[in-house]
Amino acid sequence: MKHFDDQDPIELLRALWSRVEPPTPDEVATDDRHQAALEWLDSALDASAQEPGNAAQKLDPSTTATIAWVRSAWSQAQVPAMPSPPVARVPRFVLVHRHLAAAAAALLIAGLAFTLAPLPSPKADPTLIAQAPESPTALVPIPASIPARIVPAGLELTSGPVRLTLLAQLTPTTKTQD
Amino acid sequence: MPQPYSPSPPLWRRLALAIESGDADALGEWYQLEWPAVFRLCLGLLADHAKAEDAAQDAMLRISDKIASWDPVRPYAAWRTTVVLNLCRDVLRRQSTRRDKETAAAGQFQLTRLPDLAIEAERAEVRDAIQGVLGSLSDREREAFVLRDLEALPTEEVARAMGIHAATVRTLLTLARRRLRGLLAPHLPGVEVDGGAA
Numbered sequence: 001m002k003h004f005d006d007q008d009p010i011e012l013l014r015a016l017w018s019r020v021e022p023p024t025p026d027e028v029a030t031d032d033r034h035q036a037a038l039e040w041l042d043s044a045l046d047a048s049a050q051e052p053g054n055a056a057q058k059l060d061p062s063t064t065a066t067i068a069w070v071r072s073a074w075s076q077a078q079v080p081a082m083p084s085p086p087v088a089r090v091p092r093f094v095l096v097h098r099h100l101a102a103a104a105a106a107l108l109i110a111g112l113a114f115t116l117a118p119l120p121s122p123k124a125d126p127t128l129i130a131q132a133p134e135s136p137t138a139l140v141p142i143p144a145s146i147p148a149r150i151v152p153a154g155l156e157l158t159s160g161p162v163r164l165t166l167l168a169q170l171t172p173t174t175k176t177q178d
Numbered sequence: 179m180p181q182p183y184s185p186s187p188p189l190w191r192r193l194a195l196a197i198e199s200g201d202a203d204a205l206g207e208w209y210q211l212e213w214p215a216v217f218r219l220c221l222g223l224l225a226d227h228a229k230a231e232d233a234a235q236d237a238m239l240r241i242s243d244k245i246a247s248w249d250p251v252r253p254y255a256a257w258r259t260t261v262v263l264n265l266c267r268d269v270l271r272r273q274s275t276r277r278d279k280e281t282a283a284a285g286q287f288q289l290t291r292l293p294d295l296a297i298e299a300e301r302a303e304v305r306d307a308i309q310g311v312l313g314s315l316s317d318r319e320r321e322a323f324v325l326r327d328l329e330a331l332p333t334e335e336v337a338r339a340m341g342i343h344a345a346t347v348r349t350l351l352t353l354a355r356r357r358l359r360g361l362l363a364p365h366l367p368g369v370e371v372d373g374g375a376a
Contacts, residue, residue, distance in 0.1 A: 062363040085209040
């Protein structure tokens with residue numbers, strides 16, 4: 001018994017096609033043998049197109065039973081417990097945008113901190129902040145000239161409560177500022 | 179012809195869009211739908227239960243990562259099968275040395291008795307048998323057989339997934355069927371064996 005399922009269906013069709021004798025033009029419409037062969041080939045090709053794969057290939061019962069058993073065993077194979085899907089998977093483009101947003105936020109915060117750092121906070125300790133004089137009269141007037149007098153140790157310059165004594169040996173050419 | 183589980187294309191499109199936008203519920207729904215199919219595909223392609231489980235987990239992650247690249251014009255099942263097939267090929271390639279030993283061992287696989295699929299207690303034997311039977315095929319024969327006869331993908335899609343010509347798929351399929359028939363037919367009830375075994 002010949003098993004056609006052992007042959008490549010394309011090869012089978014090719015072999016059958018080669019056996020079809022080309023009809024002469026006047027035989028095309030009348031030759032039943034060629035017409036039947038062409039119809040058979042057309043139907044075989046149609047079946048092949050409709051039923052994907054090798055529908056033109058007829059399987060013998062033992063092959064059919066074999067495939068059926070494997071298919072049944074395979075479909076009944078115990079499927080292990082489903083793994084839990086990854087939680088909160090975030091698409092890549094969202095991740096990229098998130099990173100960009102985080103970087104921009106960090107930059108903004110750093111900029112703000114840098115800008116605002118020298119400014120005193122309203123809640124800051126007032127004793128740590130330089131205070132402006134309460135009134136312009138509180139300013140110490142700067143004398144137009146610093147009084148100086150010659151003392152035994154040298155020259156003494158006076159500016160308010162501050163006295164500066166220059167301990168140098170004075171010569172007669174030393175000038176004092178009036 | 180078996181009809182593999184195949185939800186309607188709009189469902190896949192909806193799930194793909196939702197997963198892409200980070201919808202955790204959609205991801206969970208997709209996992210429930212896909213896990214059994216992806217595991218069975220890995221089991222068929224790897225012929226090993228433990229490896230199939232690991233590969234299926236990797237495949238689920240890979241598919242969910244790549245789902246944005248799925249072109250809805252192409253059937254979802256075919257696209258998913260291609261992704262899983264490539265992953266399983268990577269697994270086999272990484273374990274090539276081990277695989278060679280296993281293939282050699284699998285070539286010696288002999289069935290003394292076909293376990294009854296209807297008996298719950300024989301589940302473990304069925305699992306061993308399916309591993310042994312599929313493991314007796316070469317990698318390419320197994321790919322063709324699993325995708326065409328078990329997954330019921332069209333031959334053209336199988337060829338596209340495997341990256342070979344459709345005629346080659348048919349040849350591989352014929353070889354695989356012949357080998358399996360030789361292995362199983364003597365044990366199948368009501369099947370006459372007429373020397374067609376490989």
